[in-house]
Amino acid sequence: NETAAKAAAQTLELPLERVRGGQLPVDKKSLVESLQKGGSQVIMVGDGLNDAPALAQADIGVAIGAGAQLACDAADVVLCRSSLVDLLAFRELCLATRVTIFRNFGWAFVFNLVGLPLAAGCGYPWGISISPMLAGGAMACSSLMVVSSSLLLQRFRPSVKGGENEDKAKEKSASGLQEPLLAGGQEEP
Numbered sequence: 633n634e635t636a637a638k639a640a641a642q643t644l645e646l647p648l649e650r651v652r653g654g655q656l657p658v659d660k661k662s663l664v665e666s667l668q669k670g671g672s673q674v675i676m677v678g679d680g681l682n683d684a685p686a687l688a689q690a691d692i693g694v695a696i697g698a699g700a701q702l703a704c705d706a707a708d709v710v711l712c713r714s715s716l717v718d719l720l721a722f723r724e725l726c727l728a729t730r731v732t733i734f735r736n737f738g739w740a741f742v743f744n745l746v747g748l749p750l751a752a753g754c755g756y757p758w759g760i761s762i763s764p765m766l767a768g769g770a771m772a773c774s775s776l777m778v779v780s781s782s783l784l785l786q787r788f789r790p791s792v793k794g795g796e797n798e799d800k801a802k803e804k805s806a807s808g809l810q811e812p813l814l815a816g817g818q819e820e821p
Contacts, residue, residue: 660686677719678703694719721790728788736778743774 637653652663660676664686667674676683676690679699684706687693695707698714711718750760751767762770 657682657685661689664689677716678707679714694722717792720792724790724792725788728785732782732785736781739777739781740774743770743777747771747774
C-alpha cells in the first residue's frame with residue numbers, strides 16, 4: 633500500500649516522487665513498459681500474483697522466493713529467502729560472473745592469438761613452428777583454464793548480508809536508483 637511504500641522510501645532515504653505504492657498489476661506493467669520505452673533497462677522485484685505481469689515484462693524479473701508461485705514462474709530469477717538484501721548479493725554475483733566471462737574470453741583470445749598462427753605454420757619462415765599434437769594439447773589447456781576459472785565462482789561469497797550489514801545494503805540500494813520504484817500493490821478487482 634501507499635503508506636508502506638512511503639515508509640520504505642523514508643527508511644532507504646529515497647525521494648518520495650520516485651516511489652509508487654498501491655499499484656494495480658496493469659499499472660505496474662505500464663510503468664515498466666514506459667521505462668523501457670524511455671531507454672531504461674528495468675529490473676522488477678515482486679512477490680505476489682499482482683506482480684507477475686510486470687515481472688514478465690521487465691528486462692530482468694526477480695521474484696521473492698516466499699511469494700506466489702505465478703510470480704516465481706514469471707520471473708527470470710527467484711531469491712530463495714524473503715530478504716531484499718539478497719537482491720544486492722544477486723547483483724554482486726552478476727558482477728562476479730561478468731568478470732569471469734571477460735577473464736575467460738581473455739584466456740581464450742591469448743591462446744588462440746598465439747597458438748592458431750603457430751599451428752597453421754605462420755612462424756615457419758622464422759623457424760618457429762609447433763606440431764599439431766602440441767597445438768591440440770594447448771587447446772585442451774585453454775579449455776581447462778576456462779573451466780577452472782569458471783569454477784572459481786563456487787567460492788563467491790557476497791559482501792552484503794543481513795543483520796550487521798543492513799545499513800551498507802541500504803546505502804548500496806539507494807545509491808544506484810535512477811527511476812521510480814514500485815512498492816506494494818493491490819489485486820485487480
